[in-house]
Amino acid sequence: MALTPPAYASTPATAFERLLTIMDDLRLNCPWDKKQTLESLRHLTIEEVYELSDSILAADMPEIKKELGDIMLHLVFYARIASETNNFNITDVLNGICEKLINRHPHIYGDVNVNDENDVKRNWEQIKLKEGNKSVLGGVPVSLPALVKASRIQEKARGVGFDWEEKSQVWAKVEEEMQEFRNEFNAEDETTIDHERAESEFGDLLFSLINYARFININPEDALEKTNRKFIKRFQYLENKAAENGKQLHDMSLDEMDVFWNEAKKL
Structure with missing residues (x-):
């Protein structure tokens, strides 16, 4: 029924x-x-x-x-x-x-005064520690994708004051990490690299770029996903144009593909 x-x-x-x-x-x-x-x-x-x-x-x-x-x-x-x-x-x-x-917003439901959102975030992390968290970073899920996890780690560290003071300092760190990575993996040098060390330096470089993105209010996950979508759109345009001309991509030269790719960039 x-x-x-x-x-x-x-x-x-x-x-x-x-x-x-x-x-x-x-x-x-x-x-x-x-x-x-x-x-x-x-x-x-x-x-x-x-x-x-x-x-x-x-x-x-x-x-x-x-x-x-x-x-x-x-x-x-x-x-x-x-x-x-x-x-x-x-x-x-x-x-x-x-x-x-209620407990984590004492500036709303209590007598705590805050000046801005940074004060709110600092209070939030301090309250979590009082609730039993052993580490400020303890609430970051282990299974988060690495890019998102890096952002959350940096945000939480900032919440307790562990952060750069100026974005120029963060950019200097990006340049430092770029140079260290270049030293491990020089594009002009065909010498076999130490893969583990290069991987480590590349991770440091990504981490510093994510940190800089935070300072200029860019969400790195959103930024990368938008670039992914842009690439997919342009690549599919390239595939369609090749098909219209009776060609397969693997039979085309890079110069031939670049013609359609540049057309796609103008759309």
Whole structure:
């Protein structure tokens, strides 16, 4: 017998209640939803977050709304599964984040004075240490992609005052790391390099560039992804133009491909 779906909601509270009701219905009656576990949902949640990221970069508001809904479903799903073993429920989750936000914003819910966002970030990190974190960097997930992780490490270090004072100092560090990498891997020198040392120096160079990006308010992950998309668009233009001329890329010279590549850059 079919269930009657809960009515369309007109307020945040009733809309959230509607989602919880649907989640309960699915968990009890849908063969697929009944089988899911915290572990089985994990990779799906990661995929949904990347889809949200794609829609944000594309500035596609209808798609952003859709992806937020997908992620909201996952959050409710995790809480529902945990409630079945009496570990916690959605109310515990919501109260938990509310209490954390209240505690970590004493300038809003207490008598602490702040001058700017940097004061807020410093207070945030200090409060986390008081809550039991053994290290300022302890909250950086181990599995974060390296580029994102480098940004978060630097932000957290800055939160406790461990940072350069001027961006000119950071750029000097970039140039220093570039020279050290060049010493390990000179483009004009065909001598076999020490791969491990070159890799280490290249990592240092990337880390310093990410640091400089932070000083000039550029998100390195966003910047690189936009460059990736730009390259894909231009490369696909190159492929299409080659096909229109009855050619395969592997049969073309680099000079021939450059003609189409330069056309793509003008689009």
